[in-house]
Amino acid sequence: MKRPNWLSQRFNPIFAAFLLIAFLSGIAGALQSPTLSLFLTTEVKVRPLWVGLFYTANAVAGILVSFLLAKRSDTRGHRRRLILLCCVMAVGNCLLFAFNRDYLTLITLGVLMAAIANTAMPQIFALAREYADNEAREVVMFSSVMRAQLSLAWVIGPPLSFALALNYGFTIMFLIAAATFVVCSLLVGFTLPSVPRAKAMDNTLQGGTTVLIDPANAWRNRDVRLLFIASMLMWTCNTMYIIDMPLYITADLGLPENLAGVLMGTAAGLEIPAMLLAGYCVRYFGKRNMMLFAVLAGVLFYAGLVVFNGRSALMALQLLNAIFIGIVAGIGMLYFQDLMPGRPGAATTLFTNSISTGVILAGVLQGALVENLGHYAVYWLAALWMSTRVRDV
Structure with missing residues (x-):
């Protein structure tokens, strides 16, 4: 046995x-x-x-x-x-x-x-x-x-x-x-299993009494709204980078086109240990502190894209990119679920929709910025936005 x-x-x-x-x-x-x-x-x-x-x-x-x-x-x-x-x-x-x-x-x-x-x-x-x-x-x-x-x-x-x-x-x-x-x-x-549907109302203890929380009112929660805005803008920055980076490294930096694929593959590979390490560390530091650490990595990454122009430096910066995306992608979804108890489907979808909204916003912004101000403006805006997201996490 x-x-x-x-x-x-x-x-x-x-x-x-x-x-x-x-x-x-x-x-x-x-x-x-x-x-x-x-x-x-x-x-x-x-x-x-x-x-x-x-x-x-x-x-x-x-x-x-x-x-x-x-x-x-x-x-x-x-x-x-x-x-x-x-x-x-x-x-x-x-x-x-x-x-x-x-x-x-x-x-x-x-x-x-x-x-x-x-x-x-x-x-x-x-x-x-x-x-x-x-x-x-x-x-x-x-x-x-x-x-x-x-x-x-x-x-x-x-x-x-x-x-x-x-x-x-x-x-x-x-x-x-x-x-x-x-x-x-x-x-x-x-x-896959059939899991019994959780109750529509989540019970929490407050002052020794049971309080019913209607999950339909989750969006009225200020923390949920702020987290959605923060997540949306972080994914906007990431998508602007994905759209702009292949053009930036060839047009402004004069680097080979195939470097774009190498940078993306390197970042994706580094995201895996970053996510696993984040999942281990969150029990000690908490979700909010891990998200703040991700924001800091994002600020340094986007600022570094403007300051450093060499192939080796861009490769090294992918570690910061992997930390940023690894934590936001892994912990961010759980953060939404914790703020919306009893509605894991809606919470997870709200997280993925923050990504979709970021994609829409990034497509408009990236084209307008490059056409009027050049590629550098994309990364300066990303670094600025990331630094202002601290209060929303």
């Missing part, structure tokens, strides 16, 4: 399924996202303006759909079935992009299917949180390990995406992404 108990404490097949699903979903997403603008330009043959409009429509639709589905998942319905529906929509979306080249169809039906599909990831994390709470497991470390799977996927996915698209065509790339989502669907259907 002791041997099975010993094994169950060290290896939990359900936790392993969560990790594998997070990794495969990340791989499938990382196959599509990096080459989307190239696909729209070369295959669908639309102007840059319509490429930008597609990204904006995709982000807006994602925010609206994910909020609606998150609300339903936290109040009624079956979270595992919702994840399965999202995976099926992801398969359909990949097949649509594989065989369709009509822009109107892609920006309507394709964006709608993508919005439903993208809800899978926050729902997977929400179900993982519910399962860990129900089993009295270590939530922070497990969530950090899950988030690290996404970083690992983004180390592998983008180079594989370009290799498949450029050497075998976009149809093959999207079909491989569809097959990956099919595997995810099977894993979700046969391995």
Whole structure:
């Protein structure tokens, strides 16, 4: 009897399924996202303006759909079935992009299917949180390990995406992404648990009495609003960097184009130990202090991009970038969940929507800043914004 108990404490097949699903979903997403603008330009043959409009429509639709589905998942319905529906929509979306080249169809039906599909990831994390709470497991470390799977996927996915698209065509790339989502669907259907729905009202002790907190009023909480604004602006800074950096290092610094891929891959690789270390340290320093440390790393990173111009210095700065993103991506989601007890789906979706809102804002700001003030203005603004986010964390 002791041997099975010993094994169950060290290896939990359900936790392993969560990790594998997070990794495969990340791989499938990382196959599509990096080459989307190239696909729209070369295959669908639309102007840059319509490429930008597609990204904006995709982000807006994602925010609206994910909020609606998150609300339903936290109040009624079956979270595992919702994840399965999202995976099926992801398969359909990949097949649509594989065989369709009509822009109107892609920006309507394709964006709608993508919005439903993208809800899978926050729902997977929400179900993982519910399962860990129900089993009295270590939530922070497990969530950090899950988030690290996404970083690992983004180390592998983008180079594989370009290799498949450029050497075998976009149809093959999207079909491989569809097959990956099919595997995810099977894993979700046969391995993930059905966790009993938590009560809609969260009980907390205050002065010896039980106080009912209505989770529907969570957005009225000043801390939730400030955290959303802080998270949104941090992701805005990160997205402006991702958009601008390849242009900046070639146009202003005169460095080779392939360095952009090396910098992104290095940062993604370093994010994994950063997330795991953050998950370990949060029990000693607390979520707020860890987030403040991430903000400090972000300020130093963006300021360093202006001060240092050499290849080696830019590579070294990726450590600060990894610390910043690793903590914000891992601890930030849990911070939202703690501020919205009883609604892990809505809290996780609010976190992911702060990312989507940041993407929308970054696309507008980056273009306007570069056109009027140059590339340096992007990083000065990012450093300034990061330094002002301390009071909101």
